[in-house]
Amino acid sequence: MTAKRILIVEDEKAIRDMVAFGLRRAGYEVREAEDCREARARIVDVRPDLMLVDWMLPDMSGLELTRSLKRAKDTEEIPVIMLTARAEEQDKVGGLEGGADDYITKPFSPRELLARIQAVLRRAAPAGAADVVEADGLRLDDSSHRVSAGEREIALGPTEYRLLHFFMTHPERVFSRGQLLDRVWGGNTYVEERTVDVHIRRLRKALEPFLLERLVQTVRGAGYRFSTRDA
Amino acid sequence: MTAKRILIVEDEKAIRDMVAFGLRRAGYEVREAEDCREARARIVDVRPDLMLVDWMLPDMSGLELTRSLKRAKDTEEIPVIMLTARAEEQDKVGGLEGGADDYITKPFSPRELLARIQAVLRRAAPAGAADVVEADGLRLDDSSHRVSAGEREIALGPTEYRLLHFFMTHPERVFSRGQLLDRVWGGNTYVEERTVDVHIRRLRKALEPFLLERLVQTVRGAGYRFSTRDA
DNA sequence: TTCGCTTGTGACAGTTCCATGACAGGGCTC
DNA sequence: GAGCCCTGTCATGGAACTGTCACAAGCGAA
Structure with a gap:
């Protein structure tokens, strides 16, 4: 694997240098x-595998930049880690909702940054980059955020959507509740494992009126599996 | 792929518990x-895929433990991550020179620890780590947790599944009931040896409708063996 | 053959694991 | 602020799994 390219968007030279060095x-x-303008220009020719975006930038907030990147087809897959000086939970949530894949609060250690970068890259890697995933009669269009079975559209809550998306992009594999929490909820949330059951149930409840088979299967003692073949 | 086994060697219960939980x-x-003594004992029956070793241990420094592990043929491949409270570069180098594959400085976040563990395991993974084991007409796919004979899928309980997986990855070898308890049930469970018989029977019962030969063979006075050649 | 020991088998009770419905809190919209 | 949706947690009930036992069957040696 060639070296991963990372694009840092940060106005303070001192921080930029330190991070770049690390x-x-x-x-x-x-x-x-x-700044954001320069960032946009660079993205085209650099095609970074990951971006580090400062929250505060001279011309436009990093959050906006991120949001706009995530809206554009050709850049939405680039993972973004937000750098923020504000530690408030408020902002963190904002960062994530804006589409950032992770955030990190200044001051941070190079090590912490590296850890997060690796985590985010790993998470981003296996995704088949496909926008539309289909399985059996199910169709999930990630760009429009829609799920449908045949002609009928299926309404899902955010969590159920992410869960289904994860399953559909990783079919035929068993995931433990812990793994699902890590990969669907995100690595640093603390939630009961049983909660996964509940969301599985909600997902099934939403899907099964439209489908003949049970696509989300329980593997006792191991976790859950998405499969079009019956168990 | 079955769950990776990790052995934590750490004298402080609080840390051990937290890490284990994560x-x-x-x-x-x-x-x-x-401590190191207990660690050595555990290594034999647990056969960990990775070890987390505290730098400071009551009976021997973790560094020494690591060093000695790396010297022994049968343990040298087990990756080791050192946990250290000392942040000095000095020690880090020492840790790595001692043969540790990585080190992490307390306090660390669960996420960072996970990231490093995954990185180390990925590095250690023997490239083509086969998820699928086949023997005769039997096929066991560990990532999807499915067992099948030809087209037919075979349903197994958790224990029977682990048992079969163990047998299929160690064919043509006789294991005593005690060894099976160690390696399939786990090193520190206390269960009657005869219980193994019962699970062997359940496994056979599940498999034999689909197979012509008896794959799990009894070796009188010694134990059981998985073999595609008839006994 | 008979005895002694090992293994197979069916039954069973306790435990664990999972599905499900209910519910309270938080956030958002109007 | 009221209403609505989403989320995480819990209690419950039932199904699946586990370990043990008692007895049957098998095997080997004398």
Whole structure:
């Protein structure tokens, strides 16, 4: 695997340099941008595998930049980690909802940053990049955020949607509740494992009126599996 | 792939518990040891895929433990991550030179620990880590947790599944009931040896409708063997 | 053959695991 | 603020699984 390219968008040179230094030492290829305008220009030719975006930027907030990236087809898959000086939960949530894949609060250690970068890259990697996933009669269009079975549209809550999306992009594999929490809820949430059961149930309840088979299967003692073949 | 086994060697119960909790949630199988002596004992029956070793232990430094593990043929491949309270670069180097595959400084976040564990395991994974085991007409796919003979899928309970998986990955070898308890049930469970008989029977009962030969064979006075050649 | 020991088998009770419905709190919209 | 949706947690009931036992069957040696 070639070195992953990371684009840093940060106006303070001191921080940029420090981060860039740390990342280069860790084997990443690093590009820098001072503001959103420059960032946009760089994205095209650099095609970064991941972006680090400062919350506060001179021309436009990093959150906006992120949001707009996530809206555009050709950039939405680039994972974004927000750098923020504000520690308030409020902002963190905002960062994630804006489409950031993770956030990290200044001051942070190079090590913490590296850990998060690795985690985010790993999470992003296996995704088949496909926008539409289909299985059996089920169809999930990630760009429009719609799920349908045949002609009928299926309404799902946010969590059920993410869960289904994860399952459909990783079919025929068993995931433990813990793994699902990590990969669907996100690595640093603390939620009971049983909660997964409940959302599985909600997902099934939403899907099964439209389907003949049970696509989300229980594997006793192991977890759940999405499969079009019957168990 | 079955859950990876991780052995934690750490004398402080609080830390051990916290780490174990996080790891279990992430889908790992966790065993614990308080000191080097106990660790050595556990290694034999647990056969961990990775070890987390505290730097400071009551009976011997974790560094020494690591060093000695790396010197022994049968344990040298087990990746080791050192947990250390000392942040000095000095020690980090020492840890790595001692043969540790990575180190992490307390306090660390669960996420960081997970990231490092995954990184280390990925590095250690022997490239083509086969998820699928086949023998005769039998096929066991560990990632989807399915067992099948030809087209037909075979339903197994958790214990029978683990038992079969163990047998299929260790064919043509006789295991005593005690060994099976150690390696299938786990090193520190207390169960009657005759219980193994019962599960063997359940496994046979599940398999034999689909197979011509008896794959799980009894070796009188010694134990059981999985073999495609008839006895 | 008979005895002694090992293994197979069916039954059973306790436990664990999972599905399900209910519910309270939080956030958002109007 | 009222109403609505979403979320996480809990209690419950039932199904599946587990470990043990008692007895039957098998095997080997004398």
